[in-house]
Amino acid sequence: MGRYIIKRLLWMIPIALGVAILVFTLMTFTPGDPAQTLLGATATEEDLNAKREELGLNDPYFVRLFDYLGDVFIRFDLGNSWITSVSIIDTIKIRMPRTVILTVVTLIIAFGLGIPLGVLAATHQNKWQDSVSMVLAMIGVAIPNFWLALLLVVAFSVKLRWLPAMGIEMGLISYILPALSNCTGALANCARQTRSSMLDVIRADYITTARSKGVPERSVIYKHALKNALIPIITAAGTAFGRLLGGAMIIETIFDIPGMGTYIIGSLNNRDYPVVQGGTIFLAIVFSILMLLVDLLYAAVDPRIKAQYASSKKRKKVKANA
Amino acid sequence: MPETKTAPAPQQHKAKKKSEFMRVMRQLSKNKLAMIGIAVLIIEILLAALAPWIAPYEYDKMDIPNAFATPSAEHLFGTDDMGRDIFSRVLYGGRYSISTGILAVLISTVLGICVGSVAGYFGGQVDNIIMRLLDIIQAIPGMLLMIVIASVLGPGFINTVIALSVGSIPASARMLRAQMLKERENEYIEASQSINCSKFRIIFSHLLPNCMSPMIVSSTMGVAQTITTAAGLSFIGLGVQPPTPEWGAMLSAARQFMRQAPHLIIFPGLAIALTVLVLNFVGDGLRDALDPKLKN
Numbered sequence: 045m046g047r048y049i050i051k052r053l054l055w056m057i058p059i060a061l062g063v064a065i066l067v068f069t070l071m072t073f074t075p076g077d078p079a080q081t082l083l084g085a086t087a088t089e090e091d092l093n094a095k096r097e098e099l100g101l102n103d104p105y106f107v108r109l110f111d112y113l114g115d116v117f118i119r120f121d122l123g124n125s126w127i128t129s130v131s132i133i134d135t136i137k138i139r140m141p142r143t144v145i146l147t148v149v150t151l152i153i154a155f156g157l158g159i160p161l162g163v164l165a166a167t168h169q170n171k172w173q174d175s176v177s178m179v180l181a182m183i184g185v186a187i188p189n190f191w192l193a194l195l196l197v198v199a200f201s202v203k204l205r206w207l208p209a210m211g212i213e214m215g216l217i218s219y220i221l222p223a224l225s226n227c228t229g230a231l232a233n234c235a236r237q238t239r240s241s242m243l244d245v246i247r248a249d250y251i252t253t254a255r256s257k258g259v260p261e262r263s264v265i266y267k268h269a270l271k272n273a274l275i276p277i278i279t280a281a282g283t284a285f286g287r288l289l290g291g292a293m294i295i296e297t298i299f300d301i302p303g304m305g306t307y308i309i310g311s312l313n314n315r316d317y318p319v320v321q322g323g324t325i326f327l328a329i330v331f332s333i334l335m336l337l338v339d340l341l342y343a344a345v346d347p348r349i350k351a352q353y354a355s356s357k358k359r360k361k362v363k364a365n366a
Numbered sequence: 367m368p369e370t371k372t373a374p375a376p377q378q379h380k381a382k383k384k385s386e387f388m389r390v391m392r393q394l395s396k397n398k399l400a401m402i403g404i405a406v407l408i409i410e411i412l413l414a415a416l417a418p419w420i421a422p423y424e425y426d427k428m429d430i431p432n433a434f435a436t437p438s439a440e441h442l443f444g445t446d447d448m449g450r451d452i453f454s455r456v457l458y459g460g461r462y463s464i465s466t467g468i469l470a471v472l473i474s475t476v477l478g479i480c481v482g483s484v485a486g487y488f489g490g491q492v493d494n495i496i497m498r499l500l501d502i503i504q505a506i507p508g509m510l511l512m513i514v515i516a517s518v519l520g521p522g523f524i525n526t527v528i529a530l531s532v533g534s535i536p537a538s539a540r541m542l543r544a545q546m547l548k549e550r551e552n553e554y555i556e557a558s559q560s561i562n563c564s565k566f567r568i569i570f571s572h573l574l575p576n577c578m579s580p581m582i583v584s585s586t587m588g589v590a591q592t593i594t595t596a597a598g599l600s601f602i603g604l605g606v607q608p609p610t611p612e613w614g615a616m617l618s619a620a621r622q623f624m625r626q627a628p629h630l631i632i633f634p635g636l637a638i639a640l641t642v643l644v645l646n647f648v649g650d651g652l653r654d655a656l657d658p659k660l661k662n
Contacts, residue, residue, distance in 0.1 A: 055501075062502030067514065074518045186643035188594045190601050191617060191635035198628045290507020294598050298621075308510065309602060312517045320514065328505040 045343070052336050056329065061117065063328040064321070068112055071317040072105055081315040082126060099126060112321070122322030127314055132322040135307065140326075142212060143296070143303035147288045149216070149223035154230035155281055159270075161231075162238020166246060167265055177235060184232030193225035193298045210300040222299040226292055230284040237280045241273040248272075275346045282338030286331055393655035400651020403644040410641060414460030421454035425611045434627045443633040446616075447623055452630065455611035456637050462523065462612040464641065467593035470530035475585050477531070478538025483569050483577075485539065486546025493543070500536040508533050512595060516604040526605040530592050541584060545577035552576075579656040583649055590645035597638050613638050 079095040080087065087095075096102050100111065115121045122132040165177035200221060201209035212218045245251065246269050254268045255261075293305030300306070304323060311319035394400050413420065422442075429449030437444045443452035485496040503511065512533040519525035549555070550573060558568050597614025599605035606612040608619045613634040620630035 058498070059502055059505050062499075063505050066502060067506075070514060070518050075520065182643060182646060183639070185646060186590070186639045188597055188614075188635065188638050188642070190598055190614075191631070191638065194617065194621060194624055194631045194635070198624055198631070202625050202628075287507070291509045293509055293513060294602055297602050309513065312514065313603075324506060324510060324514065327507055327510060331507055332505050 049336070049340070052339075056332050056336075057117075059332060060325060060329050061113065064113060064116055064325050065109065067321045067324045068109055071321060072108070074315070074317075076315060078126065078315045078317060116322075116325065122326070123318040125311070125319050126316050127311075132319055135319075136304070136323065136326055139303050139307050142301055143289060143292060143305065145216075146219055146222055146226070146292055146296070146301060146303060147285060149219045150226045150288055150292070151230065151281065151285055153223055154227040154284065155234050155277075157227075158231045158234025159238050159277065161235040163242055163265065163270060165235065165239040166242035169243060174239075177239070181232040181235045184228040184235075187228050189225050189228060190294045190298055192228060193222070193295055196221050196225050197298075210298075212301055218299075219301075222292075222295050222301060225298075226288065226295045230288060233284065234277065234280060237277055238273065241276045242269060245269045245273045275342075278345055279338055279342045282334065282341055286334040286338070289334070290327055290331060390652075390655045394651050397651040397654060399647045400655075403647030403651065406640070406644040407648065410460060410644075411464060413457055414464055417454070417457040417461060421451075421457045423451035423454045425455045425458040426450065426609065434623070434630075436627075436629055444627075444629045446620065446630055447627075452616075452633055455616060456613070456633055459611040459613045459616060459634065459637065460641075462606055462610060463593050463597060463614070463638065466523065466527055466530065466596045466606070466612075467589040470527045470592045470596070471534070471585050471588045473527065473531035474534040474588070475538050475581065478535050479542055479574065479581070481535065482539035482542030483546055483574065486543035487550060487565070487569050487573065489547075496539075497543075500539060504536045509595070509598075512599065513602075513604060516599050521604060521607050523606055523610075526596055526599060529599070529605075530596055534588060534592070538581065538584065538588075541580055542577055545580060546573055549573055549576050583653045583656060586645060586649035586652055590642040590649070593638060593645075594642055 077092070077096075078099065079092045079101065083091055083095055100108055103111075112123075115123060122136075124131050125135070161177045161180065165174040168174050197209045200207045207221050208214050208218045209221070251264060251269055254264045259268070292303070293309055295301075296303045296305035297309055304327060308320055308323040308327075311317075311323070417425075427450060429445065432441075432445055432449040434447065435441050435445040435449070441451050441453065443456060446452055446455070481496060481500075485493040506514075512529050515532055516526060516529035519529060555568060555572060558572055563572070596605060597612070597617070600607070600612050600614035601618045603618065606615050608615045616634040617631055620627075620634070624631050
């Protein structure tokens with residue numbers, strides 16, 4: 045198990061390097077002159093040249109690439125924004141928590157509603173509750189979240205005036221609308237996943253046993269069945285967390301949440317390449333670590349999978365001895 | 367599909383002998399939701415394709431005095447800030463949105479098949495290198511990657527299609543590879559190797575047809591996903607640009623008027639949601655129809 049974790053962590057180094065090279069190359073070959081964008085249309089040729097020299101844009105591609113990789117992977121410095129000259133890592137430290145809060149609130153809503161919906165569907169299989177839940181799930185997948193965001197803003201901010209339409213001045217309350225509009229996909233997946241894994245579990249012998257020894261139905265469903273059905277749901281939550289973290293960019297833009305999404309999209313529009321590169325590398329590393337955690341979580345909640353890791357190790361030992 | 371439903375017994379026998387396709391179609395025709403999905407989808411595609419002939423107004427015909435008209439008999443979905451008829455614009459928008467989705471998925475599936483089958487069939491070092499490269503692409507959250515590529519390429523229809531397809535190549539390549547790894551252990555592959563079939567032939571005429579089922583299902587769902595993503599890209603100002611009646615671009619333009627004229631944001635969004643919904647119905651139906659466990 046330990047060796048597996050170390051192996052996975054070591055794999056992240058070439059992946060992060062690859063991501064850095066990929067994004068750096070994409071940015072380098074983007075049409076348009078960053079110096080021109082930074083200085084505006086009125087800048088003289090001399091100013092432009094000086095700016096290009098300052099940003100290192102006159103150096104050949106490989107020189108700049110290796111400089112950049114050196115900065116990032118040896119000095120652990122993502123550089124400064126070309127526009128505000130603020131350190132990118134410092135900005136990420138302020139902005140990342142907001143994206144994380146949004147993701148966590150989204151996840152709480154999605155799984156808080158999705159699990160009961162899935163349980164309801166599974167316990168009433170092929171009845172109307174089942175059909176209604178699954179149709180709701182289908183609609184949840186189909187609704188584009190930026191559209192839902194607009195509808196929710198019109199309903200709750202413009203008409204009812206209950207919740208703020210943008211910004212994060214009101215603390216957690218300002219995250220409710222963004223999270224609601226962002227949660228539909230994850231909610232639907234969770235409901236479907238819960239339903240199918242509950243259906244698998246509910247036919248198991250130990251459920252029949254529990255029922256026949258007179259355990260109340262409620263406790264059969266929530267204590268005996270759901271507990272065992274939770275394994276795939278927990279991993280689904282992990283995957284959803286990773287996906288939401290990188291996928292909330294449009295929602296962040298709509299609600300004007302100063303998180304990672306707005307940071308990167310804004311910098312793309314301003315040709316502030318170091319921010320785009322740094323932000324993407326950072327998110328990719330976070331994403332990879334999350335996926336590793338999901339795999340570990342999977343092993344932690346399911347003894348059968350843990351046993352697999354152990355047995356593959358033992359198998360290797362046997363081979364080595366032979 | 368109606369023919370298979372009403373097919374008399376001898377023909378059915380023929381169909382059984384004839385093809386897997388007919389079997390899948392028959393299975394699919396039993397699924398109500400999938401049939402509704404196919405019907406709605408065909409209507410939508412027809413409406414979009416025939417938009418120049420059936421749309422009541424030109425999509426760019428302005429009528430400023432009539433701006434922000436609410437839905438009425440004259441303007442089914444009302445008019446926007448320039449008095450343009452929203453119904454006509456939604457019809458025209460279908461041409462961009464649906465074709466973006468289909469084209470992008472087509473490209474990514476074809477490239478994914480090429481990459482995935484090479485990795486899956488040859489295995490070893492080739493497989494290793496390809497998979498590590500895909501790992502790198504997949505380490506970047508999908509939406510972010512598409513946004514970056516779309517902004518590097520600049521706006522426009524073709525560029526959007528490219529951005530969307532590049533982002534989804536790894537997933538389809540991975541899926542095909544997994545399928546190939548399972549399939550290539552079969553005896554018929556050993557048989558074709560032993561009679562000296564060329565590798566190209568083994569991959570394309572023996573292995574691929576047997577690996578296609580999950581690819582077909584995931585492409586159908588993929589079109590739905592891609593339509594939403596494409597609309598999202600144009601919504602934040604990348605992708606197809608505003609005067610063009612793309613659904614996402616229409617939503618983006620309507621956003622600043624949503625306080626006084628909420629009907630502007632309702633219809634383009636409904637169009638996206640409906641298309642995605644029916645595509646998912648079809649995808650679900652196909653999955654059930656193609657699932658060998660349900661074969662009778």
